[in-house]
Structures are given as C-alpha cells and as structure tokens.
Amino acid sequence: MLELDGLTVEYGDLTAVDDVSLAVAEGELCCLLGPSGSGKSTVLRAISGFETPAAGRVRIGGVDVTEAPPNERDCSLVFQDWALFPRQTVAENVAFGLKMDGVGAAEREARAREMLELVEMEGYGDAYPEQLSGGQKQRVALARSLVVDPDLLLLDEPLSNLDRRLRETMQLELNEIHDRVGTTMLYVTHDQDEAFTLGDRLGVMESGRLVQHDTPEAVYDDPADRFVESFLGTTNFVACTAAEPGPRPRLETPMGVGFEAAVEGPSLGAGDAVVASLRPERLSLSVAPAERTPDATVSDGGESAVAVPARVEETVYRGADVRIRLSAGETTLFVEPSVAEAPAVDAGDAVVVRFRPEDALYFDGTGDRCR
Structure with missing residues (x-):
C-alpha cells in the first residue's frame, strides 16, 4: 500500500x-x-x-x-x-x-x-x-x-x-x-x-x-x-577485547573474567574492540559463590555458562521488579528480577551473575553486529 x-x-x-x-x-x-x-x-x-x-x-x-x-x-x-x-x-x-x-x-x-x-x-x-x-x-x-x-x-x-x-x-x-x-x-x-x-x-x-x-x-x-x-529496552554494554581470532574468539573483559564469545570470528583480530550486550532478563543472580574455571565457564544445567563474581551496590524496588546494581571487576552491571524471584540481597553482599555466551549479542568497534 x-x-x-x-x-x-x-x-x-x-x-x-x-x-x-x-x-x-x-x-x-x-x-x-x-x-x-x-x-x-x-x-x-x-x-x-x-x-x-x-x-x-x-x-x-x-x-x-x-x-x-x-x-x-x-x-x-x-x-x-x-x-x-x-x-x-x-x-x-x-x-x-x-x-x-x-x-x-x-x-x-x-x-x-x-x-x-x-x-x-x-x-x-x-x-x-x-x-x-x-x-x-x-x-x-x-x-x-x-x-x-x-x-x-x-x-x-x-x-x-x-x-x-x-x-x-x-x-x-x-x-x-x-x-x-x-x-x-x-x-x-x-x-x-x-x-x-x-x-x-x-x-x-x-x-x-x-x-x-x-x-x-x-x-x-x-x-x-x-x-x-x-x-530497544535496557541492556548492559560491556567493553571487551578479542584476545584470540577465529571461531568463538576469547574475550578479555573488565568484569575480571574472560569467556568465549558465541560468534564466528574470522573478522576479529587479536586486540580488536568488541562490545558485549547482556540484557538484564538474560542474567541470573545467586548469592552462593560458584566454583569456576580460570575463564569463568561453568556447567549450568548441562549448558556452558559464564559465572561472574560481583558485589551488590544498590537495590531499587520498582513495584513489579527490583533493579539491582552490581560492581563486577571494573565495570557495573544491573539485573532486574521480578519481585517474586529477586534474591534477598543488600548493598555489600557478594553474589554471582551467570549468563550463557549464546544469550549475549556482540558488536564491533563501529557498532555493527559480530555474527
């Protein structure tokens, strides 16, 4: 029309x-x-x-x-x-x-x-x-x-x-x-x-x-x-650096952990800037510390997940959900669990944030998608 x-x-x-x-x-x-x-x-x-x-x-x-x-x-x-x-x-x-x-x-x-x-x-x-x-x-x-x-x-x-x-x-x-x-x-x-x-x-x-x-x-x-x-929506943008080129390139992050990105990476060279987008709804939060390998990849329900140690900085009650601001290494993350699912945490508590590499999106230094 x-x-x-x-x-x-x-x-x-x-x-x-x-x-x-x-x-x-x-x-x-x-x-x-x-x-x-x-x-x-x-x-x-x-x-x-x-x-x-x-x-x-x-x-x-x-x-x-x-x-x-x-x-x-x-x-x-x-x-x-x-x-x-x-x-x-x-x-x-x-x-x-x-x-x-x-x-x-x-x-x-x-x-x-x-x-x-x-x-x-x-x-x-x-x-x-x-x-x-x-x-x-x-x-x-x-x-x-x-x-x-x-x-x-x-x-x-x-x-x-x-x-x-x-x-x-x-x-x-x-x-x-x-x-x-x-x-x-x-x-x-x-x-x-x-x-x-x-x-x-x-x-x-x-x-x-x-x-x-x-x-x-x-x-x-x-x-x-x-x-x-x-x-569209809200997200955590984490500035990373490609440590190794090739399929599923390893990323160094300011979160204090590294992980393998879920992208086909021939176009990424060592030292290239990559931004990972971690949407709050795709992050899980737990109070108990998790065992992790040096690159922070752990088994989570039979799937590979990244475990990031973090500390609670602030919690904000917003009616239907709770916005929890975290410090993870040298960066800030936030999660937004529903009130029913939000863990009982206060400022200063140690927590672990988990996500699957496949649930993140990746962008190169120009803002284009890395696929």
Missing part, C-alpha cells in the same frame, strides 16, 4: 531524512520508532505532501504521488495535538473532510455518527472540543481521519499528550479499531512499549536513516547494530 524509494528530505545543509526505502503492506500497522530528531515525523509529512522530497519517490496504492498536493493523496494524517476546530461540534469536526469532498449533509451526518460509534464517542456529537478530555479529543481526531476512508492512515505520535494509563488504554483500543477497519496505518512514536504493543512491523530510525525494518520480535532479538540494541 505504501512504498518509499530512496526518500530524502533536506532543509538547507541539513539532511532530515536520508535515503529511506520502506514498504508497508495493505492492512498492516507499521510503527516508525526512533528518538526525537531522527526524522520519523518528517517522513510522515513527506508522505502526506506537506514536505517536498529532495530525492526519492512516494507511492500510495501503487500510484506515484511524489509531486501530488496533499488533497490529491489518498491518505489522512492524525496530528499529535489533535488539531480540532474549537468552534465546530464533535460531529462537524468528524464530518469536515466529507464536507470538503462535497458529500451531502445527510450522508455526512450518517457517516460521522458511524465513526463516532466506532471510537466509542456516540452521544458526543453536539459537544465542543473544549468539553472533552484528552482521550476523547484523540478519539474524535481518529474518527475524523477514518471517516474519509483513506487507503493510508498516518499517525504522528497521537497519544503522547495523554497520561500513562489513558495512553495504554488507547493503544489497545487503536489496535481493536485497526482490526475492525483494516486500514493500512503508519504510526510514528518514540515510545518503544507503544511500538511493540501496536506494530505488526517496526521501522527503527536514527539520524534520518531507516536502520532496521522487521517484525517486533526480530528487531528486539536480532538488532542490526548497537544503536537498535541500545534503543
């Missing part, structure tokens, strides 16, 4: 969007995820016709709309600030696009009422925006965009102005609405939880570039580079 081919947007000497190519299938909900300033909202504006690309093409439903004005593109945009007309009623706001298209009054009223029912705002047609809560305004903005039956619906961080509980509720409702209407959607957000809740596929952007585009599971479990790994 949507194809971007080498899309580039420039503002003078600044390249805001850099050679982005992306395909979104019909009926798919794709999330563009990235930090502020990564270019994701500019991509939406270029698709909708509010920005003129310096290069590349935009196709919607197979039609090249790169040079077409916004009103000639079969897409609709939901803004971050809702952009409702304050002097129009809710029903008039929803029906505005239909009125601009020359649809008769009776049909406009019927279709607006149908959309308000879809977003659970029936009974509010005669209200004015100032009488609505933030969540209700967002529903009206969504109904206004859907009522014109666009081939493509663009959403620019539409839930960012809502409080956390309402935002989570609206995420679920938006998913249900998408399932019912089947409209192709491209959703921009900087919130990774929101992207994982909503997206059939995720596109991760950095500095105007589309770094990775895949399913949520693939992006999280198999990140393209260190930026994607750092942006």
